[in-house]
Amino acid sequence: MLVLGGDNGLHKSSFIKYLLPTELHKYIRESAQFDAKDSDSMLNILRCWIPEIVDLGPALKGKGLPALKVFLAKEVDEIRLTYSRTSTIMRRHVSCMASVEGEYPPKGTKWDRRFLPVIAKDSLDYPRVANFDYTDLWAFIWREYTHGVSWWLTSKEEVLRTEILGHPDNRSLKDIVLEVFDFEDASSSRVMKMTSTEILNELPDCIITNRANQIALKQVLKGLCVLHKRRDYYMPPLSKDESSKINPLDSEVFYF
Numbered sequence: 001m002l003v004l005g006g007d008n009g010l011h012k013s014s015f016i017k018y019l020l021p022t023e024l025h026k027y028i029r030e031s032a033q034f035d036a037k038d039s040d041s042m043l044n045i046l047r048c049w050i051p052e053i054v055d056l057g058p059a060l061k062g063k064g065l066p067a068l069k070v071f072l073a074k075e076v077d078e079i080r081l082t083y084s085r086t087s088t089i090m091r092r093h094v095s096c097m098a099s100v101e102g103e104y105p106p107k108g109t110k111w112d113r114r115f116l117p118v119i120a121k122d123s124l125d126y127p128r129v130a131n132f133d134y135t136d137l138w139a140f141i142w143r144e145y146t147h148g149v150s151w152w153l154t155s156k157e158e159v160l161r162t163e164i165l166g167h168p169d170n171r172s173l174k175d176i177v178l179e180v181f182d183f184e185d186a187s188s189s190r191v192m193k194m195t196s197t198e199i200l201n202e203l204p205d206c207i208i209t210n211r212a213n214q215i216a217l218k219q220v221l222k223g224l225c226v227l228h229k230r231r232d233y234y235m236p237p238l239s240k241d242e243s244s245k246i247n248p249l250d251s252e253v254f255y256f
Contacts, residue, residue, distance in 0.1 A: 027050065077091075
């Protein structure tokens with residue numbers, strides 16, 4: 001199941017809908033609740049082509065996860081319609097997606113290989129505002145599929161997926177830290193003492209200095225084996241690209 005993560009207001013829910021022609025929008029069900037014990041909830045999901053599962057957090061906690069895993073693995077769906085004497089059996093035809101907001105993954109959740117997370121960093125309204133040619137997209141997908149191109153994840157993509165499911169926010173922050181600081185130098189060069197606030201201030205403006213980012217930075221630095229003493233971390237020098245942007249007069253250290 002495709003899981004779109006990211007901040008609120010990035011048009012995650014409408015992204016999939018606008019990859020389809022207008023006449024097919026009716027086959028997409030937005031804001032569908034998943035409750036395996038509620039026949040109305042399941043019928044609402046099965047009566048469309050692409051249901052968007054909302055409030056995914058509770059479904060991933062406790063006893064909700066096994067039920068969701070079983071549902072996603074099914075090839076045949078069985079449900080009893082209202083006033084029907086027997087159950088209706090239908091071949092699986094739905095492709096579920098979900099969107100999550102705020103903290104990602106939600107606290108207390110356990111992820112599974114059936115989930116494919118994609119983290120949105122900016123607005124996903126391009127298909128809607130740019131008159132996107134969805135015909136070319138689906139023609140390309142159909143050609144790839146009929147020519148035997150694998151639609152499942154490769155071994156490298158599985159590794160990347162596992163990393164994203166682990167700590168997606170920290171992984172992105174780690175990439176930024178590695179770009180700003182030169183960790184390729186020998187560990188003996190890590191002599192620049194900096195607090196977490198000072199480190200965050202060296203990062204791009206999109207990384208704000210708050211408690212959440214300080215905690216995330218702590219996990220990143222721990223993974224990079226950065227030594228620390230009390231509030232100070234022993235950091236390597238800034239990368240050449242970053243150090244060239246610094247005015248020497250703004251620094252407390254002068255070289256003669």
